[in-house]
Amino acid sequence: MISTDSRLVASVSRLRPMRSLYAGNATSVMQRGWLATRSSNWLVILSGFFEPIFYLLSLGIGLGSLVGAVTTSTGHAIPYAAFIAPALLATAAMNGAVYDSTWNVFFKMHFAKLYQGMLSTSLGPLDVALGEILLALLRGALYAVGFMIVMQALGLTLSWWALLALPAVLLIAFGFASFGMGITSYMKTFQQMDWINFIMLPMFLLSATFYPITVYPEWIRWFIQAMPLWHGVELVRGLTTGDVNIAMLWHVLYYLVMIVLGLILTTRRLRALFLD
């Protein structure tokens, strides 16, 4: 995680002149977030962690015993639990990242005046964006790592490629955290925020999570493939089942675009709101 951070910081600092946007001090924002979580609701944090694990146990093990094997998009037959586990892993990363980068950010932006305070110091909007996003990423990563341990214990990781699932979930969490904060920073009302839930649930259920995408008619497939979670599911599933091919780089690219887009949106919005 630290290397992701410093690599990003290095690549960002090459983009100067950005003096007024970035002070190279996103870590102070992360430290603040870490201190603040101490006073937050641990029950909410824990429930987010256990949710995908319960899905895995009930659907993967329970339903899986009825379903038997499933054929992946590249035509391999694998046990049902091993089929849905990577999807739930990607979902865990998404949930953790989205929780911190949407509702929490919305609250801080509109009620706590936190960013106003931060931006009257030498911090720039990109420091704030990056700090908050990396913290959200961390939450997603924690959920995902916990889930991976459970997967391992249940014997659901089928390949050495699964080691790469770790950076993959980091990427997924980063993408969702960044894009989530980018979107949230433009939201003005609670009603608009509800749209996030409205999109997240069907995305979770439909993104080839519980059955192969081939069960859908063509037009629904296009739609799902345009959504971010499907790319995460495919990427992680390929890695944990050892079904790896070069086309998976498209999924990586999808997330890189999300990350950059989210950072740009958030930075612009923070500047417009607090440094007009």
Added chain:
Amino acid sequence: MATVPAPVITATNLVKKYKDFAAVDGISFEVAPGESFGLLGPNGAGKSTTMRMVGAVSTRTSGDLSVLDLDPNQFGPEIRSQLGVVPQSDNLDAELRVRDNLIVYGRYFGLPIGRVKARADELLAFAQLEDKAKSKVDDLSGGMKRRLTIARALINDPRILLLDEPTTGLDPQARHILWDRLFRLKEQGTTLVLTTHYMDEAEQLCDRLVVVDKGTIMAEGSPAALIREYSSREVLEVRFGSEKNAEVAGRLEGIGERVEVLPDRILVYSDNGEAELVRITERGLHPITSLVRRSSLEDVFLRLTGRSLIE
């Protein structure tokens, strides 16, 4: 011969427009190092907007502005790193404890943790909040929050402290504690820039001030000089009852240097209030109440704008 030190803030024809509305409409002033400078004006005068531009969190529409010899439009972070800011409404971090508020804020400036911790403890003492170090921010009183905000603004040893209405909403005792703290800072040589709509506050704390109304400067000078220039030494306040004030006013021709008729009372400006009262009663007019007091900045404001400072 003493040379005049270069100003730390120079504003020339500063303008801030929101769409077509000019919140700040061409104001110019300078602040010398170590000076305590005030912006006095009613609600909506443009005080906060001016402060935000000086604080490099708002870009000007036109005019020139230099803060610590830098242009805020280009060097926002550099300027902000040398400022302490107390915004009009507190924006303390409610998710952090009192002492952590100071420490975390210091870290935003990129200051080393050891130094920030030591400074936080000094500032807790300064703000008389030592026994609240571990409290939640929401458990503090309004005055304590304000003191914490000031302490927080000092964490980076700023060269200029910007205070936007530092005591608005506080009870008299809390205000006096705060003034005392600010006075100490002033004695230590910190440059203070503050906005207020309290005359007594401006008189207590400001070496020099500008009176702002509708985005423009109406007058500038030390509190005493402004009073001398725009008011008389004393003011006689007489009340004849709200119906009769206007009618009586017509019969006060030649009394005092100047007469202001307000809805609830009449103000007579003169160097000798008692003498004017005698002259009024000689005309057969008998006020319900009368009061002679020294002129204040309120009178200056009334003279300049024809309105009271606090509606």
